[in-house]
Amino acid sequence: MGLRDRQRAETRLQVQTHAVRLFTDVGYDATTVADVAAAAGVSAMTVYRHFPTKEDLVLYDEYDPLTASAVAAQPASLSLAARIGHALSETAAHGSSSEKAFLLARLRLMISVPALRARHLDSQYATADAIVAALDRSSPEEEFRVRATAMACLGAAHVALIRWAETDGEGDLPGLIRQALTSVFGD
Amino acid sequence: MGLRDRQRAETRLQVQTHAVRLFTDVGYDATTVADVAAAAGVSAMTVYRHFPTKEDLVLYDEYDPLTASAVAAQPASLSLAARIGHALSETAAHGSSSEKAFLLARLRLMISVPALRARHLDSQYATADAIVAALDRSSPEEEFRVRATAMACLGAAHVALIRWAETDGEGDLPGLIRQALTSVFGD
DNA sequence: CTTCGAACTGTTAGTTACTACCACTTTGAT
DNA sequence: ATCAAAGTGGTAGTAACTAACAGTTCGAAG
Numbered sequence: 473m474g475l476r477d478r479q480r481a482e483t484r485l486q487v488q489t490h491a492v493r494l495f496t497d498v499g500y501d502a503t504t505v506a507d508v509a510a511a512a513g514v515s516a517m518t519v520y521r522h523f524p525t526k527e528d529l530v531l532y533d534e535y536d537p538l539t540a541s542a543v544a545a546q547p548a549s550l551s552l553a554a555r556i557g558h559a560l561s562e563t564a565a566h567g568s569s570s571e572k573a574f575l576l577a578r579l580r581l582m583i584s585v586p587a588l589r590a591r592h593l594d595s596q597y598a599t600a601d602a603i604v605a606a607l608d609r610s611s612p613e614e615e616f617r618v619r620a621t622a623m624a625c626l627g628a629a630h631v632a633l634i635r636w637a638e639t640d641g642e643g644d645l646p647g648l649i650r651q652a653l654t655s656v657f658g659d
Numbered sequence: 660m661g662l663r664d665r666q667r668a669e670t671r672l673q674v675q676t677h678a679v680r681l682f683t684d685v686g687y688d689a690t691t692v693a694d695v696a697a698a699a700g701v702s703a704m705t706v707y708r709h710f711p712t713k714e715d716l717v718l719y720d721e722y723d724p725l726t727a728s729a730v731a732a733q734p735a736s737l738s739l740a741a742r743i744g745h746a747l748s749e750t751a752a753h754g755s756s757s758e759k760a761f762l763l764a765r766l767r768l769m770i771s772v773p774a775l776r777a778r779h780l781d782s783q784y785a786t787a788d789a790i791v792a793a794l795d796r797s798s799p800e801e802e803f804r805v806r807a808t809a810m811a812c813l814g815a816a817h818v819a820l821i822r823w824a825e826t827d828g829e830g831d832l833p834g835l836i837r838q839a840l841t842s843v844f845g846d
Numbered sequence: 847c848t849t850c851g852a853a854c855t856g857t858t859a860g861t862t863a864c865t866a867c868c869a870c871t872t873t874g875a876t
Numbered sequence: 877a878t879c880a881a882a883g884t885g886g887t888a889g890t891a892a893c894t895a896a897c898a899g900t901t902c903g904a905a906g
Binding site: 847848849850851852853854855856857858859860861862863864865866867868869870871872873874875876 | 877878879880881882883884885886887888889890891892893894895896897898899900901902903904905906
Binding site: 661663666691692693703704707711712713 | 893903
């Protein structure tokens with residue numbers, strides 16, 4: 473990996489870090505993209521080169537492919553809901569390890585800012601698509617069943633994620649997700 | 660109800676009707692608010708006086724309070740998921756009666772346009788809030804349980820709604836919602 | 847019926863997110 | 877050493893909104 477890639481990654485991180493800090497301290501709407509660019513020491517154009525929209529300064533990652541492959545890796549002997557639920561819990565265990573404070577700040581923004589909350593929910597929709605693509609191999613009726621189950625599990629897991637953020641990330645996220653799922657499905 | 664209110668309602672309907680038609684025929688992004696205003700024979704400012712954002716030209720209603728009161732009216736002997744699920748199915752039975760073609764056009768936009776899809780999902784989030792407010796009367800743990808169940812049921816119902824729109828509203832929506840919920844919960 | 851306040855509408859000017867285009871610099875491979 | 881490619885900045889432009897002002901119309905009180 474050359475110097476160019478390293479500098480690009482560095483710039484990207486700087487921009488995003490300053491963005492989340494300003495959004496948290498000053499407010500999302502009260503902070504312009506020009507403000508973020510100035511704080512990061514770049515031009516506004518450079519911000520848009522790294523992040524397609526202002527919202528993406530907060531919402532860049534997402535674990536769609538990871539989740540989908542985790543679902544596919546579950547033993548087929550389990551029920552559909554159990555396979556999806558376990559996969560979600562496992563994926564959360566991997567994702568939430570590094571830089572918890574930064575992730576928490578981003579999550580709080582995703583909860584409190586309407587535009588970010590909406591986009592975050594839409595990314596769940598994309599995750600459901602990925603799960604359907606990873607599992608569905610038969611009839612439209614089966615796809616309907618898989619998609620409904622996936623959306624239900626993702627909805628429950630989302631509540632766990634919010635709870636985790638509201639308690640400052642002190643509980644363990646995979647456990648909260650399992651708790652949310654069992655309180656819905658009994659199992 | 661005076662002439663003023665009638666004219667206001669008339670203008671609002673005209674604006675929204677032309678908006679949905681233009682969005683469907685020309686495209687959401689390719690249609691400007693000025694285009695909508697011109698088609699409806701009003702100024703752009705008038706559009707904003709009736710609808711806070713361009714997105715709200717498609718997403719105005721939503722049945723939060725209806726759903727919440729329907730949930731509260733379910734017999735407490737049923738399980739939590741059953742109470743919420745039945746309430747969703749009942750609310751859908753009331754809402755989908757009048758002007759199906761217009762509702763379908765709006766739904767198709769909510770599915771295909773990313774910004775509208777995101778806001779539509781966020782309105783589900785608001786519905787979950789209303790359900791929680793209607794049911795929760797005890798501990799934070801109970802609220803967690805209610806919210807997780809509500810989001811799960813709403814996620815499944817959303818899949819039914821999409822399916823209904825994709826099949827041009829020919830199946831019955833309450834039945835599809837029940838089908839989605841039973842394919843998730845077994846019950 | 848007249849009059850006066852309030853609401854509806856239009857116009858204008860401004861902010862901000864975002865895009866297209868052009869020129870300049872820097873990197874990395876030949 | 878050179879040249880193509882990529883990163884960066886500047887300018888200009890579109891479109892979603894907002895604030896403030898002025899004109900018009902409705903509706904209620906006298």
